[in-house]
Amino acid sequence: MEKSARRMDKALVPPRVTPRRMSAGIPFLLASIALMWAAAQPTAAQDNGSTVTPLLSTSTTIVGEALHYPASGPARVTAAIITLKPGAKTDLRRHGVPLFAYILDGEITVDYGDRGKHTYRPGDAFMEAMDVAHFGADAGAQPVRILAVFMGADGAADTIPVQ
Numbered sequence: 001m002e003k004s005a006r007r008m009d010k011a012l013v014p015p016r017v018t019p020r021r022m023s024a025g026i027p028f029l030l031a032s033i034a035l036m037w038a039a040a041q042p043t044a045a046q047d048n049g050s051t052v053t054p055l056l057s058t059s060t061t062i063v064g065e066a067l068h069y070p071a072s073g074p075a076r077v078t079a080a081i082i083t084l085k086p087g088a089k090t091d092l093r094r095h096g097v098p099l100f101a102y103i104l105d106g107e108i109t110v111d112y113g114d115r116g117k118h119t120y121r122p123g124d125a126f127m128e129a130m131d132v133a134h135f136g137a138d139a140g141a142q143p144v145r146i147l148a149v150f151m152g153a154d155g156a157a158d159t160i161p162v163q
Contacts, residue, residue: 055102055125056100056125056126056127058127060127061098061126061127061128061129061130061132062112062118062126062127062128062129063112063115063129063132065129065130065131065132067098067127067130068098068130069097069098069151069152069153070096070097070152070153070155070156071153072153072154072155072156073153073154073155073156074153074154075151075152075153076152076153076154076156077149077150077151077152078149078150078152078158079147079148079149079150080147080148080150081104081145081146081147081148082145082146082148083143083144083145083146084106084108084136084138084143084144084146085138085143086138086139086140086141086142086143087138087139088137088138089135089136089137089138090135090136090137091135091161091162092133092134092135092161092162092163093133093134093135093159093160093161093162094129094130094131094132094133094134094159094160094162095128095129095130095150095158095159095160096130096152096156096157096158096159096160097130097150097151097152097153097156097157097158098127098130098150098151098152099127099128099130099148099149099150099151099158100125100126100127100128100148100149100151101120101125101126101127101128101146101147101148101149102124102125102146102147103120103121103122103123103124103125103144103145103146104122104145104146104147105122105142105143105144105145106122106138106140106142106143106144106145107119107120107121107122107138107139107140107144108120108136108137108138108140108144108146109136109137109139110128110134110135110136110137111134111135111136111137112129112132112133112134113132113133113134115129115132133162
């Protein structure tokens with residue numbers, strides 16, 4: 001009986017932790033700690049007192065098209081502030097290059113045809129539709145101002161009017 005009692009006692013004792021067993025779990029433990037630490041940090045705060053607030057990270061346009069860059073020539077980035085007065089609307093258009101848009105002021109509703117309409121407000125960031133024809137209208141009481149960044153190439157049309 002004593003032998004069976006000993007076996008029973010040993011079964012209740014956890015296995016001996018050896019340095020080899022301990023080292024096997026260290027990468028998982030370190031990865032877990034790193035993820036918890038990163039999640040607890042402010043948005044990419046830097047030592048110099050500045051912060052980075054991500055606006056957008058995507059590989060598709062607002063209507064789900066895969067982004068594609070023109071290969072017509074050397075890369076060219078064009079940044080502009082577009083202002084649309086209350087009651088005004090753009091012509092029907094497509095874009096030959098990816099267009100990042102950030103709404104600074106006002107409100108604009110963009111009509112994507114059978115893909116629906118979307119209203120953008122200050123602080124909204126998006127990649128505009130490329131191959132889907134669309135137009136925007138400012139139905140608000142103040143002008144809409146949009147920071148537009150076209151990511152194109154020499155010889156590529158940023159905006160293509162649609163008839």
